[in-house]
Every structure is written in structure tokens, then in C-alpha cells.
Amino acid sequence: MKKILILFVAITSLATAQKKDITLDEIWNGSFRTERMNSLNSMNGDFYTLLNFNRTTRSTSVDKYSYQTLEKIESIVDSKDLADLKYFESYEFNNDETKLLLGVDAEPIYRHSSLGVFYVYDLVSKTLQLVDEEKIQEPTFSPDSKKVAYAKNNNIYIKNLENNEVTQVTTNGLKNSIINGICDWVYEEEFAFVRAFEWSKDSENLAFLRFDETEVPSFSMDITGKNLYPTQQVFKYPKAGEKNAVVTLHIYNISSKNNKEINIGEYEYIPRIKWTNNANILCATTLNRHQNDLKLHFVNATTSEAKVVLNEIDKAYVDIHDNLTFLSDNSFIWTSEKDGFNHIYHYSKEGELIKQLTSGNWEVTNFYGVNEKTKTAYYQSVEDGSINRTIYAVGFNGKNKKRLTNASGTNSASFSKNKNYFINTFSDANTPTIYTLHNSKGEQLKEILNNNTLLEKLSTYNLSKKEFFTLKTETGEFNAWMIKPSNFDATKEYPLFMTQYSGPGSQSVSNKWNSSNDYWFQHLAEKGYIVVCVDGRGTGFKGAEFKKATYLNLVKYETIDQINAANELAKRPYINKNEIGIWGWSFGGHMSTNCLLKGPDTFKMAIAVAPVTSWRFYDTVYTERFLRTPQENPAGYDDNSPINYADKLTGKFLLVHGSGDDNVHVQNTMRLTNALIEANKPFDQAIYPDRTHGIYRGKNTRLHLYTKMTNFIEENLGETKTPVELLKQ
Numbered sequence: 001m002k003k004i005l006i007l008f009v010a011i012t013s014l015a016t017a018q019k020k021d022i023t024l025d026e027i028w029n030g031s032f033r034t035e036r037m038n039s040l041n042s043m044n045g046d047f048y049t050l051l052n053f054n055r056t057t058r059s060t061s062v063d064k065y066s067y068q069t070l071e072k073i074e075s076i077v078d079s080k081d082l083a084d085l086k087y088f089e090s091y092e093f094n095n096d097e098t099k100l101l102l103g104v105d106a107e108p109i110y111r112h113s114s115l116g117v118f119y120v121y122d123l124v125s126k127t128l129q130l131v132d133e134e135k136i137q138e139p140t141f142s143p144d145s146k147k148v149a150y151a152k153n154n155n156i157y158i159k160n161l162e163n164n165e166v167t168q169v170t171t172n173g174l175k176n177s178i179i180n181g182i183c184d185w186v187y188e189e190e191f192a193f194v195r196a197f198e199w200s201k202d203s204e205n206l207a208f209l210r211f212d213e214t215e216v217p218s219f220s221m222d223i224t225g226k227n228l229y230p231t232q233q234v235f236k237y238p239k240a241g242e243k244n245a246v247v248t249l250h251i252y253n254i255s256s257k258n259n260k261e262i263n264i265g266e267y268e269y270i271p272r273i274k275w276t277n278n279a280n281i282l283c284a285t286t287l288n289r290h291q292n293d294l295k296l297h298f299v300n301a302t303t304s305e306a307k308v309v310l311n312e313i314d315k316a317y318v319d320i321h322d323n324l325t326f327l328s329d330n331s332f333i334w335t336s337e338k339d340g341f342n343h344i345y346h347y348s349k350e351g352e353l354i355k356q357l358t359s360g361n362w363e364v365t366n367f368y369g370v371n372e373k374t375k376t377a378y379y380q381s382v383e384d385g386s387i388n389r390t391i392y393a394v395g396f397n398g399k400n401k402k403r404l405t406n407a408s409g410t411n412s413a414s415f416s417k418n419k420n421y422f423i424n425t426f427s428d429a430n431t432p433t434i435y436t437l438h439n440s441k442g443e444q445l446k447e448i449l450n451n452n453t454l455l456e457k458l459s460t461y462n463l464s465k466k467e468f469f470t471l472k473t474e475t476g477e478f479n480a481w482m483i484k485p486s487n488f489d490a491t492k493e494y495p496l497f498m499t500q501y502s503g504p505g506s507q508s509v510s511n512k513w514n515s516s517n518d519y520w521f522q523h524l525a526e527k528g529y530i531v532v533c534v535d536g537r538g539t540g541f542k543g544a545e546f547k548k549a550t551y552l553n554l555v556k557y558e559t560i561d562q563i564n565a566a567n568e569l570a571k572r573p574y575i576n577k578n579e580i581g582i583w584g585w586s587f588g589g590h591m592s593t594n595c596l597l598k599g600p601d602t603f604k605m606a607i608a609v610a611p612v613t614s615w616r617f618y619d620t621v622y623t624e625r626f627l628r629t630p631q632e633n634p635a636g637y638d639d640n641s642p643i644n645y646a647d648k649l650t651g652k653f654l655l656v657h658g659s660g661d662d663n664v665h666v667q668n669t670m671r672l673t674n675a676l677i678e679a680n681k682p683f684d685q686a687i688y689p690d691r692t693h694g695i696y697r698g699k700n701t702r703l704h705l706y707t708k709m710t711n712f713i714e715e716n717l718g719e720t721k722t723p724v725e726l727l728k729q
Helices: 002-017 022-027 185-190 452-457 514-525 546-552 556-569 587-598 622-628 632-637 641-646 665-676 701-716 723-728
Strands: 047-054 059-064 074-076 089-095 099-108 113-120 126-131 137-141 147-152 153-160 166-168 178-180 197-199 205-212 218-224 231-236 246-253 258-264 269-275 283-289 293-300 304-314 332-336 344-345 355-357 364-371 375-380 390-395 410-415 420-429 431-439 445-449 465-471 474-485 494-499 530-535 574-586 603-607 651-659 684-689
Touching: 022 514, 022 701, 047 089, 074 099, 074 587, 099 137, 126 684, 137 197, 147 197, 153 205, 153 304, 185 465, 185 622, 197 269, 205 269, 205 283, 246 269, 246 622, 332 364, 344 364, 375 410, 390 410, 410 587, 420 445, 474 514, 474 556, 494 514, 494 556, 514 530, 514 701, 546 556, 556 574, 556 587, 574 587, 574 701, 587 603, 587 651, 603 701, 641 665, 651 665, 651 701, 665 684, 684 701
Parallel strands: 494 530, 494 574, 574 603, 603 651, 651 684
Antiparallel strands: 047 059, 059 074, 089 099, 099 113, 113 126, 137 147, 147 153, 153 166, 178 205, 197 205, 205 246, 218 231, 246 258, 269 283, 283 293, 293 304, 332 344, 344 355, 364 375, 375 390, 410 420, 420 431, 431 445, 465 474, 474 530
């Protein structure tokens, strides 16, 4: 019996010893990528489509599936059958699903925008029709499917698909001056949309925004490129306190070809336009410059008269969202955090409150729409805990609320147009993405796709579970997670490496499957580090008061919370209080820099990637939302800018930036660099030529970056100490 036991122990030990550590190459070559359902779109009836790629024929297809059976019904279009189009990258149906817009040769501009070549594919005649000889932006079918509106060279065009005639709606478009129908840089980045034109329901009118950027200061970036001389990218970028583009609302009538500007009173921003279910009524959202006074205007397209139907005012700011949904009687669903938490409200077409559909000390995180026949609204929320997401249904009367997904973790629903079915995407920290089919009652009908093969693969690696907990400090109770080495020994002391983002309304502590960074943290854990993430004040999904606690003092309280969190964690016997590091990207890079400078007795080292170093350098919309203007609040900008206290640096510091970052300009890093030089402070730096904010384009870019950061951590953050070493201290 003893021999068998010894043999079993030996075999178990051998199996453990044979497990591999995750390598940086594997993380960035896609070895741990999950299987996904690509470009899922709900169709009319109980059907959906996917964009599929055939590796054998090297062709793309739009394939139709049944929600009821999940079986493929047909291939709607396959590029192998198209003589003029070898492949396509995107697709979009018209209303009656008789035509498709197929996009190819996409050329990125900024975060969300791109240029491309587009074709209209007729499902009946199986013919292709080129929309324009040049690359264009945001082609969109008219509701009657007879026309396509699109943007080109800062102007709007309409192509008649029946006779191929093209009408140029605007003629004054000019780069870095006038933009028609497409958002400027700051709207795209901060209000998260590109197409600033919308068809009315009867296809008779096209509403659009015009951006006059003439008075907006220009920003320029040198592009190293591959030629003998570098080039320069010049674009309009309104920094905090500077002039924004003057944005005006226009309605173009198709029949009369009349283009009129609409007067909607005083405002600074028009972050959304949307036609109501009354084809003659447009809804335009406006904000003042402080972004704490939001109005919904109903505009009559015939008379040009506008009236305010909803007005929200907040002592801090009002967030912009896409949850405005019009019902058949033109009453509307709206989400708001006016009671302290984000919830669903139903208003009449006159703007009178009919019913608050949800309430409680939790947040609605996504609104999926309604089934008017059953008077039911569908949404995602954090009712199951702020690190989780769960799908629910509730009646228009606020009653009969029902949980539609059972598993605790991150659930995200894609509903059929008629709301009879939804495909749920689920994951948690231990379960890679699973796609399942459910009916509107929440009953799971079938599993569509799982990633069990990835789990099997990962079982051969040394991995540790992500442990979630609440960290109590003198400034609050915060969501947190911890990853320990797989061979963790509580009698040893380990160096602590903290990761965070910390930006307003963000969340880094969430119960979902691994991102690439999570594999990096596992890689670091196997090198002997304990990795921890803490969401301090200012982060999201715990109510407006928690999120807006940092208003007018951005980064101040967030920095205090990370320092306090590190000090609290250092009280644990297995953490070496003298070996604590921190890193972050973008807002998180600002934070890691501040933590190192303002917490020199806590943090030994820090890495900052693409950091803001002064909010004076960042854009109007984002920055002023949280700080107001630098003219109004200079201390809010300067007291927490590391440029102003670079002389406090005592720890090891790695500063990284992409020189082609159109978002957080490399100017931030260069100005901090100058301050550190003037203070005679040693530090390490890496500039990635022409890389944008994500620092990812080009062969091996991410691998190079993460190798550099890993080496810096190993060189500057101490090793694990054994009990014997601890006794010698």
C-alpha cells in the first residue's frame, strides 16, 4: 500500500512539474484567443446572420441562421460567387432585407472612424452596385431602400439606387474647417459616434450636424514613416479651455432639396440626433459646456419649431448614452441616474413621467429594448453584485421583474428584433466565453459555442485563480482582485505589483474571462509577484455619489485610494511592504506616475504607458466634464499634474508613449521628461514611433512593449523572501 501511495505522489508531483509557464510570445501571438460569433445581426423574424470566413476558399459570406434551431438556413451572399469582390469586411442590411451594403478596404482614421469602398448587393438580382469610385464614410440606406446617404471629403452625398444619380447635399466641406455629417475628433472620441446624419422614417428628410472647426486650435504630429523626410499630420483638437467647433443642426428635404438650419436655443454640444417614430419629429440632445444641463428637443421638420421635452440638471455632470428608445405612440424610454443610480424611466411624448421602471441601490448597465406587445423592457444590471452583469426583464408598470440569466459573472444579451429570443454571451474569471440561446422567458434552449478546448489547453499551464474581495481602507471599501503565484507559500514574503485604470465610471475589477493583460499578470505571478487590482473612488457601477466623488479634483482622491490600498495590503504577512510597484495605461498611466511621486514611501517603482501628465493638454469634452475649464479651476488641473512636482521622484520609473498618439499626445510625456531632466531625476523611457494610443500596430510591437515592461519589473521590484531570509532581517 505504501508503494502505491508513494508512486501516486510521485506521479502527481511529476504532472505538476511538467506544467508550463505562460510566455509573452504566446500571449501576443493569439495562443489563448477565444472563439467568437462574428458580426452577429438580428434579422426580421426569428433569424440572425453571421459574417463567416472560409479558410479553404479564402472567401467571406453572410450566413442566415434560425434562432429556433440554430441551424444555418442559407448563405445570403458569398464573395466566391462575386466576380468583382473577392472578399468583404462588413455588411449591413436595408430595412426589408432585400439589399446589403458590403464594405472592403477599410482604412482607419481615428478610434471609431474609417474610410472604405462600399457596394450595394441586391439579394434578388444578385448584382453588385458600387456606391462611389472613391473611399467614403458611413453609407446608410434610406428606410425605403431607394437611396444611400454617405460622406466624402467633409460633404454629404445621396445616391439614388434606381437611376444611379448622385446628389451633393453640401458643398462647403473643407479639411480642418467645415465637416458635414461626420463628427470632429473630439465628438468621435468622447461622445463615441461617427455618423452625424440620420434619415427620417419616411425617407423624406435627412438631418445632419455641421462642424465649423475654423476657430479650433490645430495640433500637429510628425509621422516618421519610411521615406527620406517625415510628414506631418495636422488636425483640429480642442484642448481644455480652448474653443470647440461650432456645431449646428440642419435638415435637408429630399423632394425640395431645401437645406435649413434649425434653431434649438443655447448649447455647446449636440451629442445625439435621432428621429422619433413620428416621421416629422426629430429628437436632438444638447448639453451646455459644463455638461450638467442636458435637454431633449423635439424638432418639427416642417415648421422647424423646437420644444424641450426633457431637461436633466446635475451638480456635477450628465452622462451621454444610447438608451433613448421611442415607442409606437412616440412615448419614450430613457435611462438616468437622477435618483443616485442609473435606472429606466418611461416618459410620454410630451415629456411627462409615466413610470420609473427600475429602482434600487444598483445600476442598469445596458438597455436592450422593449416588446410592446407584452409591455416588457429588457436590460442588463449589477443587481447580482457590482462586479457581475445579469440580464433581466421588467413590465412597463415596473412590476413582474424577472431574472433571465442564472449564472453569476458577466452576461451580455443580443436580442432578436422581435424580442422572442436572445443569444447570451457569458463568462466569469474561471470560465471562458460561452454562447447560449434563450427564449424571452430566460429559458436556456441550447448551447451554441463554448471554449472548452481553450480550458483544456490552459490546464497544462501554471495558473492561479483570480481571487475577488473587498478591500477596506481609511477612505472606503473597494472592489479588488488578487492573483498569487501558483506555488504560493503563506510563510514567504512576496513583492506586490498593482494594476489599475481608475478613470471616471470605469471598472477594472469585473468577474469576466481573461483579457491579454490577465495572461500577463499570470506570467508575472509565476515569476514570484502577487498582482492586485483595486477600483477606488471615481470608478463606476456603484452609484453616482461614488463615481462623482472625484469631481473638480481628478486624480487626487484616486491617487490617495491607491496609496491607501497598497499600505493596507502591505499589512498582510505574505506581502513585502518595501517591494510594491504599480502600472497603468492612459488615465492609469497618470495614476501610476502620481502614485510614485506622491507615495514615495509606499511605491518603489512604476510604469506609465501613454499617460496624461497635465489635463491642460487633454480635450475639452472629457476633461471639462470632470474638472470644468482650467480658467475656472486652475488648482484642479495643476495640483495633480506630475509636471509640477517631478522633483519628488525617488523610485524607479519607466515612461512609455507612442509618437503617433492622436488621443493622449506624446507632448504629455515630453513635458514630463523635461521636468524630470530639470529636476535631474534618472528614469527610463521608450518612444514607439508612429504608434497610436494603443501601441499595437506593426510587427511585434506589443511583444516588444510587454517584454520591456516585464524586464523593468524584474530589474526593479524585489524577489520573494523565504522564512529564513525574513528571520535575518
